[in-house]
Amino acid sequence: xxxxxxxxxxxxxxxxxxxxxxxxxxxxxxxxxxxxxxxxxxxxxxxxxxxxxxxxxxxxxxxxxxxxxxxxxxxxxxxxxxxxxxxxxxxxxxxxxxxxxxxxxxxxxxxxxxxxxxxxxxxxxxxxxxxxxxxxxxxxxxxxxxxxxxxxxxxxxxxxxxxxxxxxxxxxxxxxxxxxxxxxxxxxxxxxxxxxxxxxxxxxx
Numbered sequence: 001x002x003x004x005x006x007x008x009x010x011x012x013x014x015x016x017x018x019x020x021x022x023x024x025x026x027x028x029x030x031x032x033x034x035x036x037x038x039x040x041x042x043x044x045x046x047x048x049x050x051x052x053x054x055x056x057x058x059x060x061x062x063x064x065x066x067x068x069x070x071x072x073x074x075x076x077x078x079x080x081x082x083x084x085x086x087x088x089x090x091x092x093x094x095x096x097x098x099x100x101x102x103x104x105x106x107x108x109x110x111x112x113x114x115x116x117x118x119x120x121x122x123x124x125x126x127x128x129x130x131x132x133x134x135x136x137x138x139x140x141x142x143x144x145x146x147x148x149x150x151x152x153x154x155x156x157x158x159x160x161x162x163x164x165x166x167x168x169x170x171x172x173x174x175x176x177x178x179x180x181x182x183x184x185x186x187x188x189x190x191x192x193x194x195x196x197x198x199x200x201x202x203x204x205x
């Protein structure tokens with residue numbers, strides 16, 4: 001007897017029409033700059049409050065144990081805080097993208113990070129694409145837009161160096177079937193650790 005067909009069930013990956021591929025079967029088109037910017041903005045908003053909370057708790061704990069510091073803020077303090085503000089988000093993205101293919105923002109926007117062949121991206125590759133992000137965002141993203149507009153895969157400079165790309169999960173359902181939950185949890189944990197380290201360095205600097 002044939003199984004009962006449920007018209008309300010989501011389509012299977014095999015029954016969803018896949019997006020365009022090249023001669024090797026790799027994804028031919030990447031996600032656009034707008035939705036990728038939105039995904040990254042969501043990640044920053046999601047991580048900003050927990051990161052600030054963890055940092056403030058750590059600073060309060062250090063002050064309670066070692067005593068408060070009484071000196072006026074210096075320019076070097078601000079520069080140090082700005083320098084330490086980058087590793088937390090970068091680690092979060094590198095870990096979540098390599099372990100599960102996406103962070104919270106990409107999950108909500110239906111995006112996945114893969115290699116140009118469509119395979120899962122390695123941690124080293126994700127570190128590379130994050131390490132050069134500040135170049136891509138230079139002049140309000142003009143560098144990223146320039147590189148992405150030249151290629152149907154929409155690779156920014158960091159993607160080209162790392163050999164990665166960002167695709168729409170709905171267009172390539174068979175790509176990166178891993179669950180992003182573990183990567184997000186590990187990535188947020190790493191971000192929290194960096195926030196604590198920032199508080200410690202800020203206290204002793």
